[in-house]
């Protein structure tokens with residue numbers, strides 16, 4: 327079992343126009359994420375509340391100005407090279423805009439082949455291709471339909487699912503998902519959330535799911551943390567936090583959205599048809615590494 331622990335994490339940025347020249351984006355953030363049992367923990371808060379800062383801190387993209395982030399008891403900013411490689415494999419991001427991850431000049435295959443190579447999944451091309459195809463199928467993408475295409479030839483939902491296929495190949499312990507569905511329509515959004523739920527059930531992945539959308543939090547279930555102006559003000563099971571919020575800010579947040587109607591909750595899985603919405607791939611389907 328692995329654990330990510332945040333202990334008193336603070337993130338300050340230089341900022342003009344503030345009394346002391348700083349903006350405190352995150353204050354005393356303290357929480358844990360466990361890989362066993364796998365869990366979905368949503369982090370919800372308004373724009374500017376510090377959600378992405380937490381994601382960037384955990385992913386090691388931004389070193390906090392105070393406090394510690396530990397992986398299995400070790401400061402993630404002081405890991406040995408081997409430990410750091412292990413951390414990077416086991417803590418994978420999904421961002422809001424997958425387009426920025428893709429190089430527009432390369433076929434999307436490259437993102438998947440790079441993962442095979444970087445994390446040494448196999449040296450055998452045929453096995454690598456089999457892994458890629460299996461992972462694309464696992465996220466409801468038809469390999470014949472997406473391999474060989476360039477990023478602009480795929481929809482936003484397909485690009486996001488390529489990132490999920492990459493995660494499926496790597497089987498990390500933790501997924502840090504920063505507003506991954508906010509640019510997707512309702513149908514694709516649901517498909518994406520179902521895949522994350524499948525990953526937890528089938529592959530034991532724990533997800534920190536960052537969102538400002540409470541209906542998404544309801545759908546995912548699990549735990550929710552509420553963040554307000556850089557402080558985590560509440561954490562608990564989604565049902566109890568949503569029905570009996572203990573912090574005034576959570577009540578305010580809940581009051582600011584229309585109450586979810588349980589009868590309208592998504593219950594049935596939607597099969598996505600990827601066949602009709604794209605131009606055919608003309609490029610040969612060779613791996614680009």
Ligand SMILES: Nc1ncnc2c1ncn2[C@@H]1O[C@H](COP(=O)(O)OP(=O)(O)OP(=O)(O)O)[C@@H](O)[C@H]1O
Nearest residue numbers: 339340349351372373374375376377378379380538
């Ligand atoms: N690199 C930076 N330099 C200065 N200020 C920053 C930097 N990154 C974030 N901030 C500020 O820190 C605060 C928290 O930002 P953050 O991106 O974490 O919020 P958020 O909750 O993810 O917002 P959103 O939902 O709009 O993405 C904001 O006031 C933001 O302007």
